Amino acid sequence: MLTDQQRDALLADLADALAGGITPGEEVSAAALRDWSPETAGRPLAHVRPRTTEEVSAILRICNAAGCPVVPQGGMTGLAGGATASDGAVLLSLARLSGVEKLDTDGALMVVGAGTTLDAVQTAAAEAGLFFALDLGARGSCQIGGNISTNAGGNRVLKYGMMRDLVLGLEVVLADGTVLTMMNECPKNNAGPDLKPLFIGSEGTLGVITRAVLKLHPGVARADVALLAVPSFEAALAILRLGQAQSAGAISAFEAMWPEFLRGLAPHMSRPLPLPEDAPLYILIEMQGGALASDDALAEILAAAMEDGLILDAVLATTQRDADDLWRLRDMIAELQRDIEPVVNFDVSVPVARIGEAAERIRSGLAKGFPDKEAIFFGHVGDGNLHVVAGPVTPGGSDEREIERCVYEIVRTLSGSISAEHGIGMHKLRWLPYSRTPQELALLRQLKRSMDPKGILNPGKVIEIAGAD
Ligand code: FAD
Ligand code: ZN
Secondary structure (H helix, E strand, O other), rough: OOOOHHHHHHHHHHHHHHOOEEEEEOOOOOOOOOOOOOOOOOOEEEEEOOHHHHHHHHHHHHHHHHHOEEEEEEOOOOOOOOOOOOOOOOEEEEOOOEEEEEEEEOEEEEEEEOEHHHHHHHHHHHHHOOEOOOOOOOOOEEEEHHHHOOOOOOHHHHHHHHHHHHHHHEEEEOOOEEEEEEEEOOOOOOOOOOOHHHHHOOOOOEEEEEEEEEEEOOOOOOOEEEEEEEEEEEHHHHHHHHHHHHHHEEEEEEEOOOOOHHHHHHHHHHOOOOOOOOHHHHHHEEEEOOOOOOHHHHHHHHHHHHHHHOOOOOOOOOOOOHHHHHHHHHHHHHHHHHHHOEEEEEEOOOHHHHHHHHHHHHHHHHHHHOOOOOEEEEEEEOOOOOEEEEOOOOOOOHHHHHHHHHHHHHHHHHOOEOOOOOOOOOOOOHHHOOOOOHHHHHHHHHHHHHHHOOOOOOOOOOOOOOOOO
């Protein structure tokens, strides 16, 4: 803990280094205190909004010298409490380091500031006739730096991989203020081990990302979308196999929604749902193609699947507006969540073939142990990623803890991971040993100690490991 005198000196040094862009702790707005998770925020020392990498470096140098914790903050849409304020910390917003610095159509890459929103990156790529493949519901607010720090996944991992696969270069500021420039633009670079992956998915615990070189893909001339009602999870997997084989891997999204999801949507809709609500499983399928793609490629795949008895009912979008409407249904999870708040949010992963079994086992485990709770199931089937939202719970209460234990025990027996995409933050810290071995955890701690010896970067998140009880 800093003395009052040290605190005042630190704030004065930060104010000098920043020329504006500093708000004292007691005046920090509620929006800067918490991400989307229900974790309780601490009382921060200050909120700082640097404009340049040099300012970020100065902030970290000053905070490191004083031993003051720093919480890097992107768009605050995280679901694991990674960006939530901790007591006495300096909240470091990257929002002002935003904008596209360069777009290279020959190299199919883009150089951006860490604070650029995902939406802005997608739009800039599309305007240049290219495609930035990461996509998720929080696209309007989340930032590239946050996407990289959480190694975000989202809707199109099936075809393009996770954020890790879309990063060519990074600029990172280390805990002591050292600027690490790794702004690689070459697709191939084997000049020794790559350091960038250390920062991708480390949720602000090993360094602060200030700029990035992003990989772009060819523009998408058409994307065909359909919503399917299917008789079983096995049928869904068979449709995915068939679609991938017949389209040479052009299926770009294959999103599952279990019946609770569709039933929950009904009260939020101004018109009837496009399919009856009583099917065992629903799939949103998207197939992307270039200018030569045939008009009815997806229709042909679905017709073959229907003939094989794999589809009960289907709506194929015929206009872009229809396609957007179908995607909007999948994106309405935020509304569904609000209906059963406060919730506990899961983003577990299990081997692809066992997703259906995982959903069934978790549903019956929750129904048996917590009959008064509601649960919604959906997920990115092709990636082995199942989302479960359960509520209402008391945030931080014993019911939340016991629901987590129930879900994570099932995931552990299925050889899965406690986080497929949202990360660990503070929310899943206690459960990390369910997915990582003691040897891995020891190495992670060693790495953290060597890169951030005073432990100022995002303390209490991810790497400071408490054992599961
Ligand atoms: P924040 O929440 O601000 O921060 C997240 C973590 O990264 C924190 O630990 C923070 O300290 C760290 N951080 C942020 N910026 C930096 C930086 N520049 N340098 C170092 N560390 C930094 N996630 C998915 O993966 N897939 C989804 O499909 C998905 N859907 C979502 C839908 C909704 C409606 C919402 C609200 C969230 C969803 N998320 C999803 C979660 C969230 O949007 C992602 O985790 C996103 O990548 C977080 O970005 P952010 O800028 O908001 O980061
Ligand atoms: Zn997801």
